Amino acid sequence: xxxxxxxxxxxxxxxxxxxxxxxxxxxxxxxxxxxxxxxxxxxxxxxxxxxxxxxxxxxxxxxxxxxxxxxxxxxxxxxxxxxxxxxxxxxxxxxxxxxxxxxxxxxxxxxxxxxxxxxxxxxxxxxxxxxxxxxxxxxxxxxxxxxxxxxxxxxxxxxxxxxxxxxxxxxxxxxxxxxxxxxxxxxxxxxxxxxxxxxxxxxxxxxxxxxxxxxxxxxxxxxxxxxxxxxxxxxxxxxxxxxxxxxxxxxxxxxxxxxxxxxxxxxxxxxxxxxxxxxxxxxxxxxxxxxxxxxxxxxxxxxxxxxxxxxxxxxxxxxxxxxxxxxxxxxxxxxxxxxxxxxxxxxxxxxxxxxxxxxxxxxxxxxxxxxxxxxxxxxxxxxxxxxxxxxxxxxxxxxxxxxxxxxxxxxxxxxxxxxxxxxxxxxxxxxxxxxxxxxxxxxxxxxxxxxxxxxxxxxxxxxxxxxxxxxxxxxx
Ligand code: NAD
Numbered sequence: 132x133x134x135x136x137x138x139x140x141x142x143x144x145x146x147x148x149x150x151x152x153x154x155x156x157x158x159x160x161x162x163x164x165x166x167x168x169x170x171x172x173x174x175x176x177x178x179x180x181x182x183x184x185x186x187x188x189x190x191x192x193x194x195x196x197x198x199x200x201x202x203x204x205x206x207x208x209x210x211x212x213x214x215x216x217x218x219x220x221x222x223x224x225x226x227x228x229x230x231x232x233x234x235x236x237x238x239x240x241x242x243x244x245x246x247x248x249x250x251x252x253x254x255x256x257x258x259x260x261x262x263x264x265x266x267x268x269x270x271x272x273x274x275x276x277x278x279x280x281x282x283x284x285x286x287x288x289x290x291x292x293x294x295x296x297x298x299x300x301x302x303x304x305x306x307x308x309x310x311x312x313x314x315x316x317x318x319x320x321x322x323x324x325x326x327x328x329x330x331x332x333x334x335x336x337x338x339x340x341x342x343x344x345x346x347x348x349x350x351x352x353x354x355x356x357x358x359x360x361x362x363x364x365x366x367x368x369x370x371x372x373x374x375x376x377x378x379x380x381x382x383x384x385x386x387x388x389x390x391x392x393x394x395x396x397x398x399x400x401x402x403x404x405x406x407x408x409x410x411x412x413x414x415x416x417x418x419x420x421x422x423x424x425x426x427x428x429x430x431x432x433x434x435x436x437x438x439x440x441x442x443x444x445x446x447x448x449x450x451x452x453x454x455x456x457x458x459x460x461x462x463x464x465x466x467x468x469x470x471x472x473x474x475x476x477x478x479x480x481x482x483x484x485x486x487x488x489x490x491x492x493x494x495x496x497x498x499x500x501x502x503x504x505x506x507x508x509x510x511x512x513x514x515x516x517x518x519x520x521x522x523x524x525x526x527x528x529x530x531x532x533x534x535x536x537x538x539x540x541x542x543x544x545x546x547x548x549x550x551x552x553x554x555x556x557x558x559x560x561x562x563x564x565x566x567x568x569x570x571x572x573x574x575x576x577x578x579x580x581x582x583x584x585x586x587x588x589x590x591x592x593x594x595x596x597x598x599x600x601x602x603x604x605x606x607x
Contacts, residue, residue, distance in 0.1 A: 137443075137468075139214045146468040154583065168217045174188070174260070187242065189239065189240065191216075193275065195224040197605070198233050201274070202235070202495065203239065203278070205239035205241065205278070206241070207244075208282050209244045212240075218442075220238035225594035228593075229594040230569045232496040234496070257287050265294060270308050276499060285322075292316060292317060307502035317502055319501050319558060320554045325493065326365065327373060327439075328369060328559065330488065331374055331378065332490065337482060340570070340574055356381070357381045358433060361436075367440065372400045387425060389411075390413055402418070435458075435459060440465075445470045446466075446469065486569055486570065486590050490562055508557045520549050573590045576588075
């Protein structure tokens with residue numbers, strides 16, 4: 132996607148890393164240890180499909196094992212390559228560190244266009260890929276735990292979990308070998324929406340940071356802000372849906388593979404998603420203006436640009452034409468290092484990928500903990516909490532009866548207060564807390580240090596410091 136004279140995705144990540152470590156006081160050896168990718172395993176395997184053997188190439192890369200297991204999604208896309216997988220694995224190390232998920236960084240990918248295969252074929256391919264990784268401990272609850280990424284979802288995760296169970300019949304923790312599973316196969320409520328939900332929480336927290344909002348040259352709250360989204364897949368769809376339904380944002384542009392839709396009055400996210408599912412793209416959608424060259428819509432005026440598809444889409448070729456004052460990197464690596472320099476000079480505020488899309492790994496962490504503890508969150512406390520709340524409500528009812536017309540409870544107080552938190556509420560609460568705390572840690576550096584003028588450098592500083600502390604604690 133990026134222009135030819137631009138560094139690769141991995142080089143871009145390294146450049147951003149180098150910019151941050153230049154502001155730190157790390158011994159050069161440790162700096163190098165943290166930066167490099169520990170190992171990348173390439174596998175080529177055959178699957179008999181449609182009467183003949185087809186060979187596939189996949190990767191699993193481990194960036195840093197300062198904490199184990201290492202964690203990172205598996206991507207299915209024809210463009211997958213070693214450089215990309217290594218860049219994504221490095222981002223996972225920094226992301227987990229920033230949001231305090233106790234994992235090292237890893238990533239996997241398979242060179243395949245999943246749309247070219249039916250469900251049965253995809254299952255055969257996924258199980259074979261999983262088999263190759265499992266037998267080398269590259270999928271393992273204690274060592275390496277994948278999750279969904281572009282082109283994969285809960286269906287693929289369920290196949291991987293089942294494959295692991297078949298090969299490790301006595302492992303009581305087998306469900307924890309992969310996250311992002313369906314809820315009826317060991318998953319957790321709120322995982323599918325988690326990354327988009329995290330993007331929403333990140334934006335809410337950004338708009339609570341008055342100094343940050345001012346730095347972006349913006350005013351007000353999220354309410355009424357216009358948003359252009361690229362990629363209406365898992366992450367983009369959930370982020371756009373929640374922002375429009377719950378925060379009063381207007382989705383004025385949706386960019387997909389086959390073009391883009393725009394509407395200054397706001398697009399109906401649910402209707403567009405439905406249209407894409409039935410027509411394999413956005414073209415022909417009746418409500419909205421269709422633009423054939425979708426990438427030009429990235430350059431249209433809006434308050435918030437939300438790239439949620441693939442890397443390198445904002446690059447040296449278009450950075451100076453980007454008008455949005457705020458970019459939230461819902462995808463991994465959508466802004467190249469070169470574009471990042473141009474945008475920083477223009478004063479554009481970028482909420483970096485490492486933070487913005489960390490909702491996925493945060494809820495994956497909750498799922499992993501749930502699998503290891505073998506019990507659903509809230510199961511022990513919920514009814515007890517409700518019983519205690521009932522005591523308060525009974526007392527307030529008595530008081531209200533006593534006071535007559537002078538005082539009464541607000542109509543929906545009783546219902547809201549009585550309900551103990553179930554798994555979904557607890558997951559959202561844990562995610563919200565994580566996104567707020569991580570933002571605060573970045574913002575303290577962004578606003579507090581004269582030599583840091585952007586959130587990305589701040590995020591790297593916070594993340595690298597924690598990784599370094601963990602290596603130091605091991606005596607390295
Ligand atoms: P997905 O496969 O569900 O969705 C990707 C969407 O982008 C699809 O709708 C696809 O049609 C669209 N798309 C593909 N190429 C495009 C192009 N050239 N122009 C416009 N649209 C295009 O993937 P996802 O899981 O939503 O992941 C999207 C991004 O978010 C990736 O960068 C991924 O690494 C990152 N991410 C995902 C998760 C997760 O939990 N799924 C977590 C963290 C980060």
